[in-house]
Amino acid sequence: MSVTGVQGEERDDYNRVESAQIRRRSLRLLGSLLRPVRGRVALTMIVVVISTAAQVAGPALIAFGIDRGLPALIDNDAMPLVFTVAAFLTTAVVGAALMAWYTVLTARISQAILIDLRKRVFLQTQRLSLDFHENYTSGRIIARQTSDLDSIRELLDSGVNQLVQGILYMLFIGVAIFVLDWRSGLVLLGALVPLAVLTRWFQQRSQRLFRQSRVASARLIVQFVETMTGIRAVKAFRKEKRNEKEFGEVVEDYRQVNGRVIQLFGIFDPGLVLIGNIALAVVLLVGGLRVAGGGLAVGVLLAAMLYTRQFFAPAQEMAMFYNSYQSATAALEKISGVLEEAPSVPDPVKPVDLWKAKGHVVFDTVTFAYTEGRVVLPSFSLDMPAGQTIALVGSTGAGKSTLAKLMARFYDPTEGEVTLDGISLRKLHPKDLRRAIVMVTQEAYLFSGSVADNIALGKPEATKDEIINAAKAVGAHEFIENLPDGYETDVNKRGGRVSAGQRQLLSFARAFLADPVVLILDEATASLDIPSERLVQNGLQTLLADRTAIIIAHRLSTVAIADRVLVMEHGQIVEDGTPEDLIAGTGRFAQLHAAWRESLV
Template sequence: MTAGTIGGGSQRLLRELLTPYRRAIQLLVGIVLVENAARLAIPYLVKEGIDTGIPPIRERDDLEPLLLIVGIVVVALLAQAFARQLFLVRSGQIGQDILFEIRRRVFRHFQALSPAFHDAYTSGRVISRQTSDVDAIYEMLETGFDGLVTAALTLVGTAGLLLFLDVKLGLVALLCGPFLVWLTAWFRRESATSYRVTREKVALVIVHFVESMGGIRAVQAFRREPRNQEIFDDVNDQYRAANLVAFRLVAWFMPGVRLIGNVTIAVVLLYGGYRAYHGDVTVGVLAAFLLYLRQFFEPMMEISQFYNTFQSASAALDKLAGVLAEEPSVPEPATPHRLEHVRGAVTFEHVGFSYVDNRPVLPDLDLVVPAGQTVALVGTTGAGKTTLAKLATRFYDPTAGRVLLDGVDLRDLTSDDLRRSVVMVTQENYLFSGTIADNIRFGRPTASMDEVVEAARSLGAHDFITAMPEGYETDVANSGGRLSAGQRQLVAFARAFLADPAVLILDEATSSLDVPSERLVQRALRTVLAGRTAVIIAHRLSTVEIADRVLVMEHGRVVEDGSPAELIEGGDGRFAGLHQAWLDSLA
């Protein structure tokens, strides 16, 4: 894609956004034509007032011709004002509707993209797409197209009227054209690169700011503030430098246009005055010429501003179109299979998976988890436990083999059916802004308050919630900052319990808890897991004790499989060794 142009994806996106408003845009073009016709008529009416309205006053005290022209001027001014007001109202409404649709599409698409995309695409870049890029498009919709259309109509209309009034004087006035074309072409070429760099630099500022504030605890804990400040100062300075380049371009372009305009006005005044002195043109024509020339050069400033907004908006459109072109790595099935009554049997058939080519995490996994069984996965870091969980929830698709739920390939299930049937609770136990009740209801938005309370009571969370200042209506603050780790975990379990999935996966769900909190959560776990299939990933063997079956994984393979008691009684296996080490640590 060349600088200063909109790419194919951006063109498609812009066309899709504007197509529903085709008739409204045609109406806006008509309104702009009326406004500009009224504005362009004013200098001509001034000429008529001087040449045909004033002589009757001097010759026979007849005011009627001048009053008629003044009346027409008033009508033209009113028409211009009304058209302008109507344009601003209608264009503002269309612009806001388009921005609403852009934000809605981007948010919906970001949510639909799989975790693999979000693992690579930073939160700062996500925010940049929804803020600075959308703002750039808003600026173009608000002032850009209006300025460009007005400038084009003014330039063409004024040039035609100048030649209509007096061909010789008009040609002299239009001698500035080649200089303006050269200056505009230079500005367009340079600004295309400059404003694209500006958009890239502001994205770096947003990304670094968001990531620094998002990880502020780690920043402060490791005394990272000076280094983060250095990085921010650097990207901020790059953004400042990019803006300075853009400002310098405008600083050359706008005075250049003014210089050409003033020289042209001086030449027209000199030549026109000479011809008026000799009676070749009237004073009214010369006055109209000078007024039209002022209108002729003003749009060049609008064009410069349009290039600013256009370059920013085109860069923003490129980024947004690129995001919207991303395909989910776990697409919806073309012909989905419906599961009416989910039992919760999970099967891995010759499953292979790798995050990086030729480096398999799961080389060839065969595993059957019967419905209603609680399975614990243990093993060293990197053994493939969390990967197995991500495949079971279809955050990723296997690179080989199949993952089945009740005998149906997960790739044949809609995301809605799968998410209702399989729920994953992680150690992050993320809580959203809002009340405790809102966060529990996140598992089933249609749940009544009685059902929310019952879920919390079943898991032993009701007492601590009612002890909060506003009970279930207590705001959890940023990411649940008002709650302890154990309380956040209980809220996350209540959310999962209320969702009532057939399969529940717990990924290190108790790893961040102290012993009292862990015991509280352990009691809640027995309630949560009752009557459903469960996969528990845990390093703490206290969590494993409630499992029906233990799988020990190494390098993506199951190396031990049995009940906790059977594996411990064996005495010489990996799980037995882990269990003995755990007992020794307690002693």
């Protein structure tokens, strides 16, 4: 066998193993979702069994009425016919009432499962580490919470009903027709052979197509979300025509996949009807000949034909179930993958408490790489005494932001340790870590809600006076008071009602209220103009007082307030000293400072 053939077999084996693992993962998730509602599921099953039995009884009662009731009525005995009519009406009412109850029960079960699953996905996506969100696009996460959960909802709301009712209906009909006339039952049994072949053909092709449909749907959502999220860049670079072409291609892929699904049903549905009609014709032919010969009662033949006709109706509904099932299975596979994703920065098993941190941070021979083989920090060491303000400068890609992310424990070092007051961040209790170390980024993200709510994010239990004092401390109180509703002003989506400088001041007020012992400012003033930066600088002076601080900045005006400057290149510190000492020297920082001064002239 050729090497290519061996590799192909190995790849097929790997795909089979991976598919089996995905199925087991999905089944574990489904089992965990059903476990809390298993009592209601059991009750629902009892109700649907009784309801289906009541519905299936109709043709058998009709046969009894024709073959026994009508002859008795001719002999002036109306009781058998009255009994048949009463029994028929009773089973109809019981069947309808139980079906209504069954519908309510299944709806409650499906909603309970969906609420549980939706919460799990939301909590899991919050729990996962930063690297997951940097690699897993927001559009894909939105697809998990929207289209994928909708597919599962459709399956639970109607698909399962169709499956359970269909299976029970076909089973009960099969039993009833054999009890009435076993020869007609054999005809129906023979019809199951082409039905099974057709169904298997449909399953094999639909499984592949529905997976393709889920992928195409997710791509469509990702394309739309990314376009709307980056609408400013779209407008700025006149990307509308390119987006129209790209989105058109994605939509066309989605249309083609759905077109192939419709073609598949265009063969399957008529095939079911054809098999059902042929079976009905054979039952009529065989039964009619026997009626003519006196070997079969007319009522039994009519009941056998009704049962044969009814037998294939659930098969069509179960085909629609398979539609929902394939879509929901693909969705469940994707959701289970997210839910089984392990955080790359796990919480400690036995956390160490640090009730009152001082702010002494140490990088002890830290090596870090985002991906294997691409080291950003090679054997990095740094001692940051408590209360010191340190500025990090250097070219893009030097490792400054990586250093900040390690301090905030968004990532863990590949090797070495980062410690706070002598305790490794890996062992520190998460609540103590988040209370002790706060990071303010360039984005200065504001959530929908009031100004006060956004400041209180740093301390949810804060009083109104504490919120106002925090705003005053960083110089934000005056502009907040001038807003339409002051501190109760809704900032709109992403803080659209306030300027970039004002958003940054609000993020500083948030950090001030949180009162961390270590504060990280990652390019916190990079997006500001000069007047806004000066406004923010006043807030910075108050914000950095009496705490350990790291300032990452390209603007050297921000660096001037630091006690110590570290110049980084290629993940290493190449200069370390006070701003004044480094400016007076001839090193990298002196060159940067001279270039900055010239740019101001």
